[in-house]
Amino acid sequence: METSQVQDYLLYLGLNDTRQRSSLGLSVAAASPATVRQADVLEDTSLATFDQIWVYTRSTFAEQTTPAIQVVSDASTVLTVNFTDEDLDEGELGGKIAFDVASGDTSQVVIFAAYGADSEDGRGYRFALGTVQLGTWSLDVSPELSVQNFSHLLLYARSSLFEQTTPAIIELTDVNASVSGTSFTDLDLDSEELGGLVSWILPYNMAQVENYNVYLTDGLGTNRSQINGPLPATADSIVLPPNTPRQQYTSLAPCHD
Structure with missing residues:
Protein backbone atom coordinates (compact mmCIF):
# COMPACT_ATOMS: atom_id res chain seq x y z
CA MET A 1 0.00 0.00 0.00
CA GLU A 2 1.40 3.40 -0.93
CA THR A 3 1.93 5.65 2.05
CA SER A 4 -0.24 8.31 0.44
CA GLN A 5 -3.21 5.97 0.91
CA VAL A 6 -2.48 5.21 4.56
CA GLN A 7 -4.97 6.54 7.09
CA ASP A 8 -3.51 5.11 10.30
CA TYR A 9 -1.76 2.14 11.94
CA LEU A 10 -3.53 -0.34 14.25
CA LEU A 11 -1.87 -2.36 17.02
CA TYR A 12 -2.82 -5.84 18.25
CA LEU A 13 -1.46 -8.57 20.46
CA GLY A 14 -1.00 -11.68 18.34
CA LEU A 15 -0.14 -15.36 18.75
CA ASN A 16 2.62 -16.77 16.55
CA ASP A 17 1.55 -19.12 13.71
CA THR A 18 -2.14 -18.44 14.32
CA ARG A 19 -4.70 -15.83 13.35
CA GLN A 20 -5.54 -15.13 16.99
CA ARG A 21 -5.24 -11.50 17.95
CA SER A 22 -6.54 -8.98 20.48
CA SER A 23 -6.77 -5.25 19.86
CA LEU A 24 -4.66 -3.01 22.07
CA GLY A 25 -7.08 -0.19 21.34
CA LEU A 26 -4.25 1.84 19.83
CA SER A 27 -4.01 3.62 16.51
CA VAL A 28 -1.39 6.02 15.21
CA ALA A 29 -2.39 8.56 12.59
CA ALA A 30 -0.43 8.42 9.36
CA ALA A 31 -0.48 12.20 9.25
CA SER A 32 1.83 12.34 12.28
CA PRO A 33 4.87 14.48 11.42
CA ALA A 34 7.24 12.14 13.24
CA THR A 35 9.57 10.01 11.13
CA VAL A 36 9.40 7.21 13.70
CA ARG A 37 5.85 6.61 14.90
CA GLN A 38 5.16 5.14 18.32
CA ALA A 39 2.32 4.27 20.67
CA ASP A 40 2.31 3.70 24.43
CA VAL A 41 0.90 0.37 25.61
CA LEU A 42 -1.04 0.80 28.86
CA GLU A 43 0.52 -0.32 32.13
CA ASP A 44 -0.56 -3.80 33.30
CA THR A 45 -1.87 -4.83 29.87
CA SER A 46 -2.44 -8.58 30.11
CA LEU A 47 -0.26 -10.57 27.74
CA ALA A 48 -2.37 -13.73 28.26
CA THR A 49 -1.12 -16.32 25.74
CA PHE A 50 0.01 -13.80 23.13
CA ASP A 51 3.67 -13.50 22.22
CA GLN A 52 3.80 -10.83 19.50
CA ILE A 53 2.65 -7.30 18.66
CA TRP A 54 1.11 -6.94 15.22
CA VAL A 55 0.96 -3.58 13.43
CA TYR A 56 -1.51 -3.22 10.55
CA THR A 57 -1.67 -0.42 8.05
CA ARG A 58 -5.20 0.83 7.34
CA SER A 59 -6.56 2.95 4.51
CA THR A 60 -9.98 4.55 4.33
CA PHE A 61 -11.12 1.41 2.54
CA ALA A 62 -9.50 -1.62 4.16
CA GLU A 63 -7.05 -2.99 6.73
CA GLN A 64 -3.81 -4.61 5.61
CA THR A 65 -3.91 -8.43 5.54
CA THR A 66 -0.32 -9.14 6.61
CA PRO A 67 0.96 -7.13 9.58
CA ALA A 68 4.43 -6.09 10.67
CA ILE A 69 5.41 -8.32 13.60
CA GLN A 70 7.39 -7.63 16.76
CA VAL A 71 8.13 -10.50 19.16
CA VAL A 72 7.25 -9.58 22.76
CA SER A 73 9.79 -10.12 25.53
CA ASP A 74 7.95 -9.92 28.86
CA ALA A 75 10.27 -8.24 31.40
CA SER A 76 9.38 -10.19 34.55
CA LEU A 172 6.38 -7.56 59.62
CA THR A 173 7.36 -8.85 63.06
CA ASP A 174 7.89 -6.19 65.73
CA VAL A 175 10.76 -7.28 67.99
CA ASN A 176 10.17 -6.21 71.59
CA ALA A 177 13.11 -6.61 73.97
CA SER A 178 11.96 -4.19 76.66
CA VAL A 179 12.04 -5.47 80.24
CA SER A 180 8.94 -5.57 82.45
CA GLY A 181 8.08 -5.76 86.13
CA THR A 182 10.74 -3.31 87.30
CA SER A 183 10.87 -3.13 91.11
CA PHE A 184 12.92 -1.23 93.69
CA THR A 185 12.79 -0.95 97.48
CA ASP A 186 14.77 1.91 98.96
CA LEU A 187 16.90 0.55 101.84
CA ASP A 188 18.76 3.82 102.42
CA LEU A 189 16.79 5.39 105.24
CA ASP A 190 18.30 8.86 104.90
CA SER A 191 16.13 11.62 103.46
CA GLU A 192 16.77 12.41 99.79
CA GLU A 193 19.15 9.46 99.45
CA LEU A 194 18.54 6.17 97.68
CA GLY A 195 20.05 2.68 97.83
CA GLY A 196 18.91 -0.90 97.25
CA LEU A 197 18.29 -3.62 94.69
CA VAL A 198 16.72 -2.80 91.31
CA SER A 199 15.26 -5.88 89.57
CA TRP A 200 13.25 -6.61 86.41
CA ILE A 201 11.84 -9.42 84.26
CA LEU A 202 13.74 -10.16 81.06
CA PRO A 203 11.87 -10.21 77.72
CA TYR A 204 11.05 -13.40 75.83
CA ASN A 205 12.99 -12.37 72.70
CA MET A 206 16.60 -11.51 73.53
CA ALA A 207 18.26 -12.55 70.27
CA GLN A 208 19.49 -9.03 69.48
CA VAL A 209 20.09 -7.68 72.99
CA GLU A 210 23.77 -6.95 73.65
CA ASN A 211 23.50 -5.37 77.09
CA TYR A 212 21.33 -3.32 79.44
CA ASN A 213 21.87 0.07 81.02
CA VAL A 214 19.90 1.23 84.06
CA TYR A 215 19.16 4.91 84.64
CA LEU A 216 17.67 7.17 87.26
CA THR A 217 15.37 9.53 85.34
CA ASP A 218 13.01 12.40 85.89
CA GLY A 219 9.31 12.17 85.07
CA LEU A 220 9.84 13.07 81.42
CA GLY A 221 12.89 10.87 80.93
CA THR A 222 14.85 13.85 79.62
CA ASN A 223 17.31 14.01 82.53
CA ARG A 224 18.93 10.74 83.53
CA SER A 225 21.95 9.33 85.32
CA GLN A 226 23.36 5.86 84.62
CA ILE A 227 23.78 3.37 87.47
CA ASN A 228 27.12 1.64 86.89
CA GLY A 229 26.82 -0.78 83.90
CA PRO A 230 26.53 -1.62 81.15
CA LEU A 231 25.13 -4.98 82.29
CA PRO A 232 25.24 -8.26 80.34
CA ALA A 233 22.07 -9.15 78.44
CA THR A 234 21.23 -11.90 80.95
CA ALA A 235 21.30 -9.58 83.99
CA ASP A 236 17.99 -9.06 85.77
CA SER A 237 19.09 -6.84 88.68
CA ILE A 238 21.58 -4.21 89.80
CA VAL A 239 22.45 -2.66 93.16
CA LEU A 240 21.88 1.07 93.47
CA PRO A 241 24.69 2.15 95.82
CA PRO A 242 23.63 3.64 99.17
CA ASN A 243 23.86 7.40 99.62
CA THR A 244 22.84 8.00 95.98
CA PRO A 245 21.37 11.55 95.86
CA ARG A 246 17.74 11.51 94.77
CA GLN A 247 17.89 15.03 93.29
CA GLN A 248 15.15 15.47 90.63
CA TYR A 249 14.88 11.77 89.81
CA THR A 250 11.54 10.00 90.11
CA SER A 251 11.95 6.76 88.12
CA LEU A 252 14.28 3.84 87.36
CA ALA A 253 14.60 2.71 83.74
CA PRO A 254 16.42 -0.44 82.54
CA CYS A 255 17.14 0.06 78.81
CA HIS A 256 18.52 -2.33 76.17
CA ASP A 257 21.29 -1.77 73.62
Whole structure:
Protein backbone atom coordinates (compact mmCIF):
# COMPACT_ATOMS: atom_id res chain seq x y z
CA MET A 1 0.00 0.00 0.00
CA GLU A 2 1.40 3.40 -0.93
CA THR A 3 1.93 5.65 2.05
CA SER A 4 -0.24 8.31 0.44
CA GLN A 5 -3.21 5.97 0.91
CA VAL A 6 -2.48 5.21 4.56
CA GLN A 7 -4.97 6.54 7.09
CA ASP A 8 -3.51 5.11 10.30
CA TYR A 9 -1.76 2.14 11.94
CA LEU A 10 -3.53 -0.34 14.25
CA LEU A 11 -1.87 -2.36 17.02
CA TYR A 12 -2.82 -5.84 18.25
CA LEU A 13 -1.46 -8.57 20.46
CA GLY A 14 -1.00 -11.68 18.34
CA LEU A 15 -0.14 -15.36 18.75
CA ASN A 16 2.62 -16.77 16.55
CA ASP A 17 1.55 -19.12 13.71
CA THR A 18 -2.14 -18.44 14.32
CA ARG A 19 -4.70 -15.83 13.35
CA GLN A 20 -5.54 -15.13 16.99
CA ARG A 21 -5.24 -11.50 17.95
CA SER A 22 -6.54 -8.98 20.48
CA SER A 23 -6.77 -5.25 19.86
CA LEU A 24 -4.66 -3.01 22.07
CA GLY A 25 -7.08 -0.19 21.34
CA LEU A 26 -4.25 1.84 19.83
CA SER A 27 -4.01 3.62 16.51
CA VAL A 28 -1.39 6.02 15.21
CA ALA A 29 -2.39 8.56 12.59
CA ALA A 30 -0.43 8.42 9.36
CA ALA A 31 -0.48 12.20 9.25
CA SER A 32 1.83 12.34 12.28
CA PRO A 33 4.87 14.48 11.42
CA ALA A 34 7.24 12.14 13.24
CA THR A 35 9.57 10.01 11.13
CA VAL A 36 9.40 7.21 13.70
CA ARG A 37 5.85 6.61 14.90
CA GLN A 38 5.16 5.14 18.32
CA ALA A 39 2.32 4.27 20.67
CA ASP A 40 2.31 3.70 24.43
CA VAL A 41 0.90 0.37 25.61
CA LEU A 42 -1.04 0.80 28.86
CA GLU A 43 0.52 -0.32 32.13
CA ASP A 44 -0.56 -3.80 33.30
CA THR A 45 -1.87 -4.83 29.87
CA SER A 46 -2.44 -8.58 30.11
CA LEU A 47 -0.26 -10.57 27.74
CA ALA A 48 -2.37 -13.73 28.26
CA THR A 49 -1.12 -16.32 25.74
CA PHE A 50 0.01 -13.80 23.13
CA ASP A 51 3.67 -13.50 22.22
CA GLN A 52 3.80 -10.83 19.50
CA ILE A 53 2.65 -7.30 18.66
CA TRP A 54 1.11 -6.94 15.22
CA VAL A 55 0.96 -3.58 13.43
CA TYR A 56 -1.51 -3.22 10.55
CA THR A 57 -1.67 -0.42 8.05
CA ARG A 58 -5.20 0.83 7.34
CA SER A 59 -6.56 2.95 4.51
CA THR A 60 -9.98 4.55 4.33
CA PHE A 61 -11.12 1.41 2.54
CA ALA A 62 -9.50 -1.62 4.16
CA GLU A 63 -7.05 -2.99 6.73
CA GLN A 64 -3.81 -4.61 5.61
CA THR A 65 -3.91 -8.43 5.54
CA THR A 66 -0.32 -9.14 6.61
CA PRO A 67 0.96 -7.13 9.58
CA ALA A 68 4.43 -6.09 10.67
CA ILE A 69 5.41 -8.32 13.60
CA GLN A 70 7.39 -7.63 16.76
CA VAL A 71 8.13 -10.50 19.16
CA VAL A 72 7.25 -9.58 22.76
CA SER A 73 9.79 -10.12 25.53
CA ASP A 74 7.95 -9.92 28.86
CA ALA A 75 10.27 -8.24 31.40
CA SER A 76 9.38 -10.19 34.55
CA THR A 77 11.38 -9.75 37.76
CA VAL A 78 10.87 -11.95 40.83
CA LEU A 79 12.34 -10.60 44.07
CA THR A 80 13.15 -12.09 47.46
CA VAL A 81 13.19 -9.80 50.48
CA ASN A 82 14.17 -10.07 54.16
CA PHE A 83 13.86 -7.69 57.09
CA THR A 84 14.86 -8.05 60.74
CA ASP A 85 13.59 -5.45 63.20
CA GLU A 86 16.60 -4.04 65.07
CA ASP A 87 14.60 -1.42 66.97
CA LEU A 88 13.95 -3.36 70.17
CA ASP A 89 11.19 -1.09 71.49
CA GLU A 90 7.61 -2.32 71.33
CA GLY A 91 5.58 -0.72 68.54
CA GLU A 92 8.63 0.56 66.64
CA LEU A 93 10.63 -0.69 63.66
CA GLY A 94 14.13 -0.06 62.40
CA GLY A 95 16.71 -2.09 60.52
CA LYS A 96 17.89 -3.14 57.09
CA ILE A 97 15.74 -4.39 54.22
CA ALA A 98 17.86 -6.86 52.23
CA PHE A 99 16.71 -8.21 48.88
CA ASP A 100 17.83 -10.00 45.74
CA VAL A 101 16.51 -11.03 42.33
CA ALA A 102 15.35 -14.64 42.53
CA SER A 103 14.68 -14.89 38.80
CA GLY A 104 13.74 -12.86 35.76
CA ASP A 105 15.08 -9.94 33.77
CA THR A 106 16.53 -6.78 35.34
CA SER A 107 17.54 -5.08 32.10
CA GLN A 108 14.60 -2.66 32.36
CA VAL A 109 14.81 -2.12 36.14
CA VAL A 110 15.90 1.36 37.21
CA ILE A 111 15.13 1.41 40.93
CA PHE A 112 13.61 -0.67 43.73
CA ALA A 113 10.92 0.91 45.94
CA ALA A 114 9.95 -0.25 49.45
CA TYR A 115 6.66 0.46 51.24
CA GLY A 116 5.02 -0.31 54.55
CA ALA A 117 1.40 -1.37 54.02
CA ASP A 118 -1.67 -2.42 55.97
CA SER A 119 -2.31 -5.40 53.67
CA GLU A 120 -0.27 -7.84 51.61
CA ASP A 121 -1.63 -6.56 48.29
CA GLY A 122 -0.76 -2.92 49.00
CA ARG A 123 -4.16 -1.71 47.81
CA GLY A 124 -5.06 0.02 51.06
CA TYR A 125 -2.87 2.37 53.07
CA ARG A 126 0.82 2.30 52.23
CA PHE A 127 3.78 4.47 53.13
CA ALA A 128 6.97 4.93 51.11
CA LEU A 129 10.06 3.77 53.01
CA GLY A 130 12.56 4.67 50.31
CA THR A 131 14.12 3.73 46.98
CA VAL A 132 17.53 2.50 45.84
CA GLN A 133 19.17 2.19 42.44
CA LEU A 134 19.64 -1.10 40.64
CA GLY A 135 22.82 -2.69 41.96
CA THR A 136 22.16 -1.67 45.57
CA TRP A 137 20.63 -4.61 47.41
CA SER A 138 19.64 -3.13 50.76
CA LEU A 139 17.71 -0.21 52.20
CA ASP A 140 17.97 1.18 55.74
CA VAL A 141 14.78 1.85 57.69
CA SER A 142 15.37 4.51 60.34
CA PRO A 143 14.62 3.42 63.94
CA GLU A 144 11.52 4.51 65.87
CA LEU A 145 9.21 4.00 62.88
CA SER A 146 5.74 3.36 64.32
CA VAL A 147 4.16 0.06 63.28
CA GLN A 148 0.65 1.27 64.12
CA ASN A 149 -0.50 1.31 60.49
CA PHE A 150 1.77 -1.39 59.05
CA SER A 151 1.42 -5.14 58.84
CA HIS A 152 3.49 -5.92 55.74
CA LEU A 153 6.56 -4.76 53.87
CA LEU A 154 6.31 -4.55 50.06
CA LEU A 155 9.19 -4.29 47.59
CA TYR A 156 8.65 -3.33 43.94
CA ALA A 157 10.94 -3.19 40.92
CA ARG A 158 10.38 -0.05 38.85
CA SER A 159 11.30 0.67 35.23
CA SER A 160 11.63 4.14 33.70
CA LEU A 161 7.86 4.10 33.04
CA PHE A 162 6.07 1.71 35.38
CA GLU A 163 6.13 0.13 38.81
CA GLN A 164 5.79 -3.62 39.13
CA THR A 165 2.21 -4.70 39.92
CA THR A 166 3.01 -7.70 42.12
CA PRO A 167 5.63 -6.94 44.80
CA ALA A 168 7.77 -9.15 46.99
CA ILE A 169 5.94 -9.35 50.33
CA ILE A 170 6.88 -10.14 53.92
CA GLU A 171 4.79 -9.86 57.06
CA LEU A 172 6.38 -7.56 59.62
CA THR A 173 7.36 -8.85 63.06
CA ASP A 174 7.89 -6.19 65.73
CA VAL A 175 10.76 -7.28 67.99
CA ASN A 176 10.17 -6.21 71.59
CA ALA A 177 13.11 -6.61 73.97
CA SER A 178 11.96 -4.19 76.66
CA VAL A 179 12.04 -5.47 80.24
CA SER A 180 8.94 -5.57 82.45
CA GLY A 181 8.08 -5.76 86.13
CA THR A 182 10.74 -3.31 87.30
CA SER A 183 10.87 -3.13 91.11
CA PHE A 184 12.92 -1.23 93.69
CA THR A 185 12.79 -0.95 97.48
CA ASP A 186 14.77 1.91 98.96
CA LEU A 187 16.90 0.55 101.84
CA ASP A 188 18.76 3.82 102.42
CA LEU A 189 16.79 5.39 105.24
CA ASP A 190 18.30 8.86 104.90
CA SER A 191 16.13 11.62 103.46
CA GLU A 192 16.77 12.41 99.79
CA GLU A 193 19.15 9.46 99.45
CA LEU A 194 18.54 6.17 97.68
CA GLY A 195 20.05 2.68 97.83
CA GLY A 196 18.91 -0.90 97.25
CA LEU A 197 18.29 -3.62 94.69
CA VAL A 198 16.72 -2.80 91.31
CA SER A 199 15.26 -5.88 89.57
CA TRP A 200 13.25 -6.61 86.41
CA ILE A 201 11.84 -9.42 84.26
CA LEU A 202 13.74 -10.16 81.06
CA PRO A 203 11.87 -10.21 77.72
CA TYR A 204 11.05 -13.40 75.83
CA ASN A 205 12.99 -12.37 72.70
CA MET A 206 16.60 -11.51 73.53
CA ALA A 207 18.26 -12.55 70.27
CA GLN A 208 19.49 -9.03 69.48
CA VAL A 209 20.09 -7.68 72.99
CA GLU A 210 23.77 -6.95 73.65
CA ASN A 211 23.50 -5.37 77.09
CA TYR A 212 21.33 -3.32 79.44
CA ASN A 213 21.87 0.07 81.02
CA VAL A 214 19.90 1.23 84.06
CA TYR A 215 19.16 4.91 84.64
CA LEU A 216 17.67 7.17 87.26
CA THR A 217 15.37 9.53 85.34
CA ASP A 218 13.01 12.40 85.89
CA GLY A 219 9.31 12.17 85.07
CA LEU A 220 9.84 13.07 81.42
CA GLY A 221 12.89 10.87 80.93
CA THR A 222 14.85 13.85 79.62
CA ASN A 223 17.31 14.01 82.53
CA ARG A 224 18.93 10.74 83.53
CA SER A 225 21.95 9.33 85.32
CA GLN A 226 23.36 5.86 84.62
CA ILE A 227 23.78 3.37 87.47
CA ASN A 228 27.12 1.64 86.89
CA GLY A 229 26.82 -0.78 83.90
CA PRO A 230 26.53 -1.62 81.15
CA LEU A 231 25.13 -4.98 82.29
CA PRO A 232 25.24 -8.26 80.34
CA ALA A 233 22.07 -9.15 78.44
CA THR A 234 21.23 -11.90 80.95
CA ALA A 235 21.30 -9.58 83.99
CA ASP A 236 17.99 -9.06 85.77
CA SER A 237 19.09 -6.84 88.68
CA ILE A 238 21.58 -4.21 89.80
CA VAL A 239 22.45 -2.66 93.16
CA LEU A 240 21.88 1.07 93.47
CA PRO A 241 24.69 2.15 95.82
CA PRO A 242 23.63 3.64 99.17
CA ASN A 243 23.86 7.40 99.62
CA THR A 244 22.84 8.00 95.98
CA PRO A 245 21.37 11.55 95.86
CA ARG A 246 17.74 11.51 94.77
CA GLN A 247 17.89 15.03 93.29
CA GLN A 248 15.15 15.47 90.63
CA TYR A 249 14.88 11.77 89.81
CA THR A 250 11.54 10.00 90.11
CA SER A 251 11.95 6.76 88.12
CA LEU A 252 14.28 3.84 87.36
CA ALA A 253 14.60 2.71 83.74
CA PRO A 254 16.42 -0.44 82.54
CA CYS A 255 17.14 0.06 78.81
CA HIS A 256 18.52 -2.33 76.17
CA ASP A 257 21.29 -1.77 73.62
